[in-house]
Amino acid sequence: MILEIVSSVLVIAGAIFAVIGGIGIVRLPDFFSRIHGAGITDTLGAGLILTGLMFLSPDWTVTVKLVAILVLLWITSPTATHALANAALETGLRPDVDETEEATSSS
Amino acid sequence: MILAAAVAAIIVTMGLALVRAGKGPTVFDRILALNMFGTKTVLLIAAIGFVTGRPHFLDVGLLYALINFIGVIAVLRFSKYGNFADPDRERTS
Amino acid sequence: MTYAAGLVAILAAVWLLLSGYFDKPLLLGLGAVSVALVVFISLRMRIVDDEGLPVQLPAGLVRYLPWLVVEIVKANVDVALRILRPDLPIRPRVIRVRAGQRTDVGRVIYANSITLTPGTVTIDTEGDHITIHALTEEAAAGVLSGEMDRRVTRVEGRG
Numbered sequence: 001m002i003l004e005i006v007s008s009v010l011v012i013a014g015a016i017f018a019v020i021g022g023i024g025i026v027r028l029p030d031f032f033s034r035i036h037g038a039g040i041t042d043t044l045g046a047g048l049i050l051t052g053l054m055f056l057s058p059d060w061t062v063t064v065k066l067v068a069i070l071v072l073l074w075i076t077s078p079t080a081t082h083a084l085a086n087a088a089l090e091t092g093l094r095p096d097v098d099e100t101e102e103a104t105s106s107s
Numbered sequence: 108m109i110l111a112a113a114v115a116a117i118i119v120t121m122g123l124a125l126v127r128a129g130k131g132p133t134v135f136d137r138i139l140a141l142n143m144f145g146t147k148t149v150l151l152i153a154a155i156g157f158v159t160g161r162p163h164f165l166d167v168g169l170l171y172a173l174i175n176f177i178g179v180i181a182v183l184r185f186s187k188y189g190n191f192a193d194p195d196r197e198r199t200s
Numbered sequence: 201m202t203y204a205a206g207l208v209a210i211l212a213a214v215w216l217l218l219s220g221y222f223d224k225p226l227l228l229g230l231g232a233v234s235v236a237l238v239v240f241i242s243l244r245m246r247i248v249d250d251e252g253l254p255v256q257l258p259a260g261l262v263r264y265l266p267w268l269v270v271e272i273v274k275a276n277v278d279v280a281l282r283i284l285r286p287d288l289p290i291r292p293r294v295i296r297v298r299a300g301q302r303t304d305v306g307r308v309i310y311a312n313s314i315t316l317t318p319g320t321v322t323i324d325t326e327g328d329h330i331t332i333h334a335l336t337e338e339a340a341a342g343v344l345s346g347e348m349d350r351r352v353t354r355v356e357g358r359g
Contacts, residue, residue: 166218169218
């Protein structure tokens, strides 16, 4: 029973983040900003829904597969996003920005 | 019940991605929307697997996640270089 | 050779976990054949090395990932609230930072962590410089503080 409640909360939260990301991809003004909208659905949307489903797993093999899907999505989605942004940049698409700054992080 | 609501929310998100895929304006907007549509499909397959009580759907979802990634990279290469061949060879010829 | 052995162990574990059958000779046999084939091809492609199989990372990742997940959740909430506000308070900017990691694997982890955190996306990597598109001033400041850079460098260890 408690597991079901935890699962429901996670799944619903994930669904809300997924829809917000969807709104973002429609609402945000330029391509490079829209990437951030897609990022929301891919990270927290997917993460919360899959984690929520884990609590409903009938047996451990299902949990393993959910973890595998989550790990796969979290590794491939930034890679695909970066490839996409980099391709756009190389094609000559420029981000619509307020300012560009040069900086070196302290390391 | 909760899962059905989640399925509905995922479908709404996929619809929003399709709106962006239709509007563009650049080809990269469309690919971004396509990628999002694909990852949402994985979630949809997983959620529907639980709704129908057949978690074996997850194998399909796993495979779909892999193919979606490769597909997006392939479409990117195509839109960038105009073909699926080795880009370096393309540039020199 | 140790990397090949590690690869065998990982592939065998993946096969067993995904199939979930431990007592069907046919499935175990097919698994053994698949593992052998993949290891053979990987050796021929010369990708079985410290980069193809970064055994030095997991120890550091165990400490890094929980921090990263917390950062991702915080950034998600922030960006989600901004998207929902009617006036859409975003101030996109492009920043360049130096990645302090020594290896390519380390830089990939850093660049992917930045992309995984909503509000910041790695749009270009060039040598050890990373170009980032940030959605807001706060997101840009987060990267510029260099905390993630330091933590990823620590994951890398002394390799």
